[in-house]
Amino acid sequence: MNEKTRKNIKDCLITLAALLITFGISILLQNVLIIDEHITTVFVFAVFIVSLLTDGYFYGIAAALCAMFMVNYAFTFPFFAFNFATAENALSALVMITLSVLTSALTTKLKIWQALKAEAEKEKMRANLLRAVSHDLRTPLTTIYGSSSTMLESYDTLSTE
Numbered sequence: 421m422n423e424k425t426r427k428n429i430k431d432c433l434i435t436l437a438a439l440l441i442t443f444g445i446s447i448l449l450q451n452v453l454i455i456d457e458h459i460t461t462v463f464v465f466a467v468f469i470v471s472l473l474t475d476g477y478f479y480g481i482a483a484a485l486c487a488m489f490m491v492n493y494a495f496t497f498p499f500f501a502f503n504f505a506t507a508e509n510a511l512s513a514l515v516m517i518t519l520s521v522l523t524s525a526l527t528t529k530l531k532i533w534q535a536l537k538a539e540a541e542k543e544k545m546r547a548n549l550l551r552a553v554s555h556d557l558r559t560p561l562t563t564i565y566g567s568s569s570t571m572l573e574s575y576d577t578l579s580t581e
Contacts, residue, residue, distance in 0.1 A: 431474040435483050438473075442466035443490060450495060459495045460512045463487040467516045471523035475531075480520030488513040 446459045467487050471480030491512060492502055 427475065431479045434473050435470050435479045435486075438466045438470045439483060439486055439490065442487070443494070446491075446495060460491055463491050464512075464516055464519060467520050468523055471520045472527055474524075476528065477521060477524040480524040481517060484513075484516035484520040487516055 442462055442465075446462055449459055449462065464487075467480060467484045470483035474480065489502070493500060496503065496506070496508070
């Protein structure tokens with residue numbers, strides 16, 4: 421299995437795990453703690469986490485769409501039916517998708533910036549190594565060249581020692 425396939429599988433698992441955990445937390449909030457107001461916020465946070473931990477835009481937007489359908493189907497009236505007629509449902513969908521696009525854009529730019537920074541650091545290290553090797557080679561060569569030139573030009577005037 422190549423690296424790209426492994427990365428895609430990892431991103432899918434992160435997305436699924438985040439959405440399932442969020443769904444479980446939301447069920448707990450609604451049925452055990454009797455809190456209905458913050459369920460959408462929990463799903464928005466899950467979309468943010470998915471967008472942050474995965475590469476590109478696809479998984480964040482897919483998580484936002486899935487979260488929107490999950491909230492609409494399981495946590496808004498009428499329960500276990502889709503209803504996009506209310507402004508609240510449309511607004512939550514818009515917020516989740518916008519959040520996922522912005523987070524994905526920022527993390528993608530950050531990863532590109534980090535790659536460029538690493539490449540610049542690598543180039544700097546290579547240049548420093550090349551300068552060090554060049555210096556280490558030039559020093560003995562200068563001595564050998566100077567001694568050879570002296571011997572060639574002034575051989576008759578030099579003592580045997």
